[in-house]
Structure formats: C-alpha cells, structure tokens
Amino acid sequence: MYLTGFADEASQDLNQQIKVTKDLGWKNIESRCVNGINLHNLNEEDFEAVASTLAESGVKINCFGSAIANWASKIDAPFEDTLTQVDRAIPRMQQLGTKLIRIMSYARCDEGQDQQEEERFRRLREVTNRFLDAGLTPVHENCMNYGGMSYQHTLKMLENVPGLKLVFDTGNPVFNIDYSKSEKTYQDPWEFYEATIEHTEYIHLKDARMTGDKCDFKLCGEGDAQISRILKDLKERGYDGGISIEPHLASVFHSSEDEGLDEEASIKIYKDFGEIVMKMLKDINYDWE
Numbered sequence: 001m002y003l004t005g006f007a008d009e010a011s012q013d014l015n016q017q018i019k020v021t022k023d024l025g026w027k028n029i030e031s032r033c034v035n036g037i038n039l040h041n042l043n044e045e046d047f048e049a050v051a052s053t054l055a056e057s058g059v060k061i062n063c064f065g066s067a068i069a070n071w072a073s074k075i076d077a078p079f080e081d082t083l084t085q086v087d088r089a090i091p092r093m094q095q096l097g098t099k100l101i102r103i104m105s106y107a108r109c110d111e112g113q114d115q116q117e118e119e120r121f122r123r124l125r126e127v128t129n130r131f132l133d134a135g136l137t138p139v140h141e142n143c144m145n146y147g148g149m150s151y152q153h154t155l156k157m158l159e160n161v162p163g164l165k166l167v168f169d170t171g172n173p174v175f176n177i178d179y180s181k182s183e184k185t186y187q188d189p190w191e192f193y194e195a196t197i198e199h200t201e202y203i204h205l206k207d208a209r210m211t212g213d214k215c216d217f218k219l220c221g222e223g224d225a226q227i228s229r230i231l232k233d234l235k236e237r238g239y240d241g242g243i244s245i246e247p248h249l250a251s252v253f254h255s256s257e258d259e260g261l262d263e264e265a266s267i268k269i270y271k272d273f274g275e276i277v278m279k280m281l282k283d284i285n286y287d288w289e
Contacts, residue, residue: 001234002289003277004028004062005245010270011263012036014050018057020267024274027058027289030102030244032065040066040089051095062242063100063139063167063202064089068127071144075106075116079123086127090134100202100242101131102167103138105146105157108179120146121160128164139167139202142192148172150180150187151195158199166199168192169246170225171206175215186210189226193233203234203243205277217248220276228280235286243288247273 007017007029014034021029031039034050039061042050054061067073068085089101105124109115124140131138140157142148147157158164173187193200207223209216221227234243250266281288 001240001286002026002028002062002242003245003274004030004242005270005274006030006032006065007270008033009247009250010267013263014053016263016267018053018059020270021059022057023271024278026274028060028062028242030063030065030242030246031061038067039064040068040085040092047092051092054096061096061098063102063244064093064098065102068101068103069106069123069145070104071107073104073106075109075120075123075146079126082123082127083130086130090130090136093136094134099135100137100139100167102141102202103127104141104143104148108144108146108149111179115146115149117146117156117160121157124157124161124164128161132163137165137201139165141167141169141204142172142176142196143169144172144176148176150178151192152180154192154196165201166196167202167204167244168196168200169204169206170227170230171204171208171217171223171246171248174208174224175210189224190229193226193230197233197237202241203230203239204246205243206246206248208248219247219249220245220273221280231280231286232284235284243277245270245273245277249273 003026007021010020011017012035017029105120128138140147147154170189173189173192176187178185178187207218207220207225209218209223249269
C-alpha cells in the first residue's frame with residue numbers, strides 16, 4: 001500500500017506540491033491542478049515543464065485527478081469535449097508512467113428529470129475503452145455525479161460499462177443524498193463502501209459531518225466518514241493499492257463560493273491531515289511504502 005494526495009489543496013505551485021509530499025515522506029502525488037489548470041488541460045509547454053520538474057524531483061504522479069465527465073460536465077454537452085480531454089490525457093499519462101485516472105459519470109440532472117442513463121453508459125464505455133486500450137485504468141469516483149447518487153447507481157453503471165473500476169471516496173457519501181430512497185436521507189459511507197469494495201481499485205480519504213443541510217469538512221477521523229472502520233477493513237482484506245488524501249479543508253474544488261486559505265495555512269492543514277492518517281495506519285499496523 002502507498003500514500004498519496006491531492007497536493008493542489010496545499011498549493012497550486014508544483015514545487016510546493018513536491019515539497020509537502022516529501023515532507024510527509026511520500027513519493028506520489030494525485031495530480032489535479034497546477035497553477036489552477038488541470039494536468040490534462042495544460043498547454044504543451046507548461047506540461048513539459050511539469051514533466052521535467054517531476055523527473056528531477058523523484059516524485060511521481062500516481063493518478064490523474066481528471067475533470068473528465070465530472071460534476072461540472074453536463075450529459076447534454078458535446079461528447080467531443082470529453083474525448084478531447086481523454087485523448088490529451090492518454091499520452092501524458094504514458095509519458096509520466098501514470099496508470100490510474102479518476103473520472104466521473106457527468107453531473108446528475110435535476111431531481112425528477114430523466115438521468116439519460118443510456119447516453120451516460122454509452123459515453124463511459126467509449127471513454128473506458130480508450131483508456132483500457134492504452135493500458136491505463138479509469139477509476140470512477142462517487143462524487144456529485146450519476147454514479148454518486150447511490151451505491152445502486154454505481155453498481156448499475158458498472159454492469160453497463162465493462163472494465164470500469166472505482167475509486168471510493170470516504171467523505172462523499174456523508175453529504176450526498178441517497179437517491180435510491182424515496183425520503184430525503186444522506187448516504188451511509190460504510191454501506192456504500194461495503195457494497196462496492198470488490199470493484200474498488202483506489203481510495204480517497206476525506207472526512208465530513210452534516211449539520212442540518214450544511215456540510216463541514218473535518219480532519220481525518222473527526223467526522224462521520226467511518227474512516228477508522230474502513231482502514232481496518234482494508235488492512236484485513238490485504239488491500240495494497242493507493243490511499244489518497246483529499247482534505248477539502250483549505251479549498252473545495254466544487255464550491256464556487258470557496259476562496260481558500262493562504263498558502264502557508266493550506267500547507268499546514270494538508271500536512272496535519274496526512275500525519276493524522278499515518279498515525280491511524282500505524283495504530284493498526286497497516287504499513288505503506
């Protein structure tokens with residue numbers, strides 16, 4: 001098992017992302033944004049600069065935290081937009097030696113509207129096949145998208161998209177409504193985890209607690225994401241993949257209202273979260289690389 005994280009929550013500067021990763025004693029970054037731009041959307045010159053800096057540092061990108069079909073992408077937007085991102089990501093992943101890419105299943109439609117399942121599945125099959133054909137593994141995150149509406153939605157999606165795997169985010173069920181139920185209720189992280197673990201290739205750690213309809217993100221273990229229980233189960237199962245931290249305490253990438261903290265505070269929060277995770281793992285004798 002190895003540890004990694006969305007280091008852009010510490011800083012948008014790649015050198016600072018590398019530094020905070022090394023300070024934690026880790027060797028990997030799950031890369032989402034550099035200077036506010038997703039790795040697969042950087043222009044060629046900027047991407048080559050990123051690749052060069054990483055090569056010199058010895059830190060690797062274990063996963064592209066892509067924006068492909070994410071919560072900001074509508075199902076009725078041109079599919080060509082998605083495929084452009086896919087086709088740009090593939091050679092960059094191959095150049096960096098990155099095998100995993102986080103994708104989603106497009107933003108959910110408003111409640112009561114047709115979720116256009118068949119169109120989602122058609123698109124995801126094409127996206128998945130392009131990555132698989134290139135020797136890469138797409139992993140779907142249970143976020144504010146179709147697959148994140150409930151674990152039943154995720155399982156139905158997997159039935160219709162052969163080869164697609166999952167990244168399970170511990171915190172997302174806490175603040176996402178369970179659309180499999182008629183009454184309004186939030187998802188149960190353990191229930192979602194247990195129902196989907198056999199399809200899960202990768203783990204995101206965040207923690208949160210709902211107060212009424214307000215979500216407060218918490219340090220690892222201080223919220224309702226049942227992280228301790230999940231980590232113990234992962235160890236018992238012999239899980240040896242990646243565990244990636246995504247604190248959402250300094251910045252929330254799907255909040256238009258969030259302005260984030262200053263860099264010094266963001267770096268401290270990121271490191272604190274990572275150190276708490278390492279202590280939790282040590283307490284259960286769960287070793288990482």
